[in-house]
Amino acid sequence: MKLASSQKITGFTLSELLVTVSLSSIILAAAITSAVALQKSFSAADNYLATHIQQVRIIDYLNRDVKRGLIVTTSVDLQSVTMTLPNYLIQAGDPEAVNPSLIGTPRTPTIAYTSNGWQVNYSPSTTTVVYSINGNSIVRVENGVVTTIASSTDQLVPQTTDVDLANTEYASTTVTFMPVFNLAGNTADRTGTTLFATAYLRNKRRG
């Protein structure tokens, strides 16, 4: 008996294999690159939004204090803001605090007439609040107590300008940051993130 030797063994030729491997590699590389790029993009977008929220928070903190502030001053580089706020609440150590039940309760203000008109005073003493940059963080210091109100590696920079006119006073603040995706630190990348706000002192102390 003669064995049929016509058994047809099919397979890839070397050239087919090479082409296949090459194409697969290219597709895989493209896929991986795309995935990484996507992840980076989304991460950057996520980071941008998170930092933007922190910009908003800085503005909101500042404006809340400016509105109730008696006096606002800024440093020469505009990056540090010092405010004087009324002591609305009785705190431990205050003269009224001899009655412990009064701690944490609002004061009734007193009225005084000065050469600049009537003044409403909640307490002879006041609270000092300072906003400044500390490394990658923006900190708020109230009577020595430090609170980090924003922190980012995106170089958040708030700048506040205090404008004191005859009958009014306001503070204009801008907050910028350098997003992760930028063109080699181009200035436009920072200015494009500018958030701007103005708040008026409602308790301006004249004179």
Added chain:
Amino acid sequence: MRVSPKTDRRANVLLCVLCTILIVSVIGGNVLLNCVTRYNTASSQVRSWKESLDAAEAGGDVAYAEIRKTILDRTHAFSGWTYSGGVYSNSPITFGRDNLSTSSKVDLFHYDSNGNPWYRIRTNGTSPVMGLRRVTMDDRMGVGTRGDSLLRKIDFNYDHFIATYGPNGDNVGKTLLPVTQPQITRRVELIAAPMTPFEAAIKANGLFYGLGSAAYIDSYRSTAGAYDPNVKNNPSDPRYVDSHSGTVEINSSVATIMGSIYGNVYTNGGTVTKNTTSISGIIDNNVPFTLPPFYMPDTSLWTYVANPSAVTGNTTINPPAAGTAGSPNYYLMTSFATNGSLTVNAYTSNGTVQETYVAVHVTGDVGSSSGQGATITIADHVHLQLYFDGNFGAKAQNIINNSGFAGNLQIYGISPTDPSVQQTIALNSGGGSTAGFDATFYAPSANFTVNGGPDFVGAIVCKAFYSNGNVHWHYDRQLDNIGDAVDYRIVSYVEDTR
């Protein structure tokens, strides 16, 4: 047997590519969705936080409007509010597309030296928080450091303020109060201060004519020393800063201004320039204002004294008590003779003269613009507030204020209920006298006329102003906090950030 494996092993490259793209897209979409969702939640919470302050301030406006009514429309002030324990409260008001709500409490916490009440407004505003019940991006602040939730205190399940500090923030009545949906509430405290009427030397709501070509208006501050006519021309004098506040405010575009004004001039659409007259201060021709009618103040806290009940001939008031600014000795008089003379003496206790507060309400005319007119004499230490419903006529030299302080003789013209009735105030200097007097006039519905050239210390608020004499008019800056409240303004703003 022939085995035919017939295996067609072709790689489906297209399928692999599609699967890869699908997986990458799912990853990317998920990241994007997560990112946007958290951003939207954060944005929603920021919006709610800001809107809750808007709501609180709207509540403050509502309360402020009621406080103004205590002067401008007393019968309707705090109508619909509840009053308990000295505090007015209103029911929550819901408004706006985002269902904001606000409620306020108002209490009278202080009487000033004029007897005018000061009000405290405590108001809160609430805004619902849409979206997920969760804090947002404050995990970005680092381990153990809170961000947004430290600033924006969101009540997800319970009202944290009432639970921690009580409904009034005074540690009383703390309770767990569930909220129907997440919300942010912000609380502000405002102080409404009375506005007194004498902020300028002359304030006219209508036409203005005057003064004489050789007249002048200047100012001084009585607490810094007696009036000295040389101070206004001597910048080195420490009192100089108070000598250029003889301001004239005219709510009209029609004004004839003569003489020298050591102060500012404001008109409503006028064309006053430095060239038209001698004005030391600024000129602003775009300063409109409103002068509401003046009504008799609330007398419920005043001490009524029955006699005298009219000024006929020479009438003297000897008050039975010193009284206070908030509760003066109150005389209601039906008439004041055309040539009548009213003398008010101070109250003496144990031989010591007391600061004595007297209010007189004349329900008709006071004196007359012709003839002798009224004579009014107040002793030192007397604080007289004279209200009249009709017209006022007197000679300048017959207004005798022995205290020397214009704020101690305040004369108020009650606005006529009939708008067709024109109220008048006429001051004449008899026989060319330059005798002076110290007084203030507040009569927003009266046409004011002063003839001759008296030496006048005080302030006048009127409808139309006419003066043809060479008056020497000295505004006392100390008058800017003297007198009855004619309106209210917000002078203090504090947010309870707890």
